[in-house]
Amino acid sequence: MGGIDVFIDNINYIGAFILFVIGLYTVLTHSNLLKRIIGVNIMETSIFLFFVSIGYIKGAQAPIIDMALGDIVYVNPLPSAMILTGIVVAVSITAYALSLIIRIHEAYGSIDLNDILRPKEGESNE
């Protein structure tokens, strides 16, 4: 029984790591450039989940301090605030990568790495 409890209590962290690995696998194995960007986005999302989970306390209140309520437990707001910055960074990376893909498509006529690199086979490294 203990194993299941540990699993349920840490479901956020386990989920974050599964997402991280899925994202990494997508980035490394897919030859389609668009899918690689999706992979990077999945990885980033997994970290956001992980970071926010650190600040979460079960049964705690949202961190809006009301003196009348007295001493109650609040969720740590700092990770959520940092993740806002993280999301902005992720969006800018995605935007830049997508614009690069548009240029690559203009230049090579494809966004699949197998097609892009095929004509180069047989050439020497010069």
Next chain:
Amino acid sequence: MNSTHFPVYILLILLITAIIIPLKKGRYDGLFRIEMSIALGLALLLSFILFMDVYRTQAFYYTFGSWDSTIGIQFLVDDFSALMTLVVLFVATLIIIYSLRDIEHEIQKEQLFSYYSLIFLLLFSMIGMIFTNDLFNMYVFMEILSLTSCGIISIKRKKENLLASFKYLMLGAIGSVSILMGIALLYMVTGHLNMLAVRETISSVWQLYPRNILISLGFILTGLGIKAAIFPLHIWLPDAHSNAPTPSSALLSGLVVKVYVFAMGKILFRVIGQDIVKAILVPDYLTYFAATSMIMGSVFAIGQKDIKRLLAYSSVAQIGYIFLGIGLATELGFSAGLFHVISHALMKSSLFLSAGAVIYQTGKRDIRNLDGIGYLMPVSMGVFSLAALGMIGVPGLNGFMSKWYLSLAVLDAGKPVFLLVILISSFLNSIYYLPIIISAFLRDSKERENVMVIDNLPKSMMIPMVILSIACLLTGLFPNIIMNIIEKAVPTFIL
């Protein structure tokens, strides 16, 4: 004059210049160049005054908006970060002066404003990363740095540049994601992001969570390893650095990579601490990777025909030296690594600039076509030879001094096998650098007679190269100028 606010002034000058440049709808003319030079000169002057003040008095913490350091962002301005800022701005100023003429050949006219805007953002983020004492702040600066460094590669409208910068962007994104994961794990253990607070907490509780710290260090080091291009993770570097416009290559290879290495030193020694890092055996693995990097980078460089690609692979080998110094985890080793950070920044940027000058004047990139080029372009090839000899480790140049310090550190740490690696790597360096020098000065050119003429280059391109090689000579002849500062700064890292 009180220099407390100077770090922020330097950052603000660079950031505001980066924002103003694209707003100006003027032409790319003399006025624009003068304005840019004034901004850079001002930043350089401020960093020099800041460095002198810090050197004479002591390191200080700068808290933004007077927030408490546990909540707010903090800068730590110590001797080495002030020196590093000075070096970054000095080399970058020379590269930008060089780029004023060279860049017109490489990219389209309407892109020039965005190019300089990106360059200033790049400098801004590098200096932010050097000063910052906050883990998440470091991550944000790192992201700006990786985006802008991709930007200054892809700005050249060539097919290869697009693929190179896409590769760099993807690997860089994986690297930054790993670093953020490592930071999250550290935050989970300690509840702090301020480096000093993290260190205090970790040093008292690390026996409870050794595995957690090991995993987080693994993530952070992998991420920084990708960005600093240590051997198995270097695959993006040759494409990115060789295809980029010459000033970008010099900036990326000379400065950007070093900033990541410095960040790694900060995390290993200032955040985690020497004892803990040694106890979980991280530095040992770092030295193994460094040794393979030193050998394999040089081996790959031997096979290259394109001069800029050769220099890029040589960077991989030279990064190995710095990592070796850090991986020894002793005071001597870390000082040697930091010394090589500075000497490699000077050597590699003068190599890239002189190679770029050859491409600018003759259009030749293939090292087999460089016969007799030393008579056509004596200044450029002189600068190239001086820096290349420094890379090989000829006494009197700064490359020799960093190898000397590194060898002493290796012997001091009781790992003489790495001395052998340093020697082999030096021989390999000479295998690919000497033929270029020999064919440039001793072979007959096929097209013209070997008559000495002076380079047909603009003065604004020649003077920065010459200043850089004089700096190489000076730091080689008087290494104590830099070593004194480093020796004063290193004990604050390794407490």
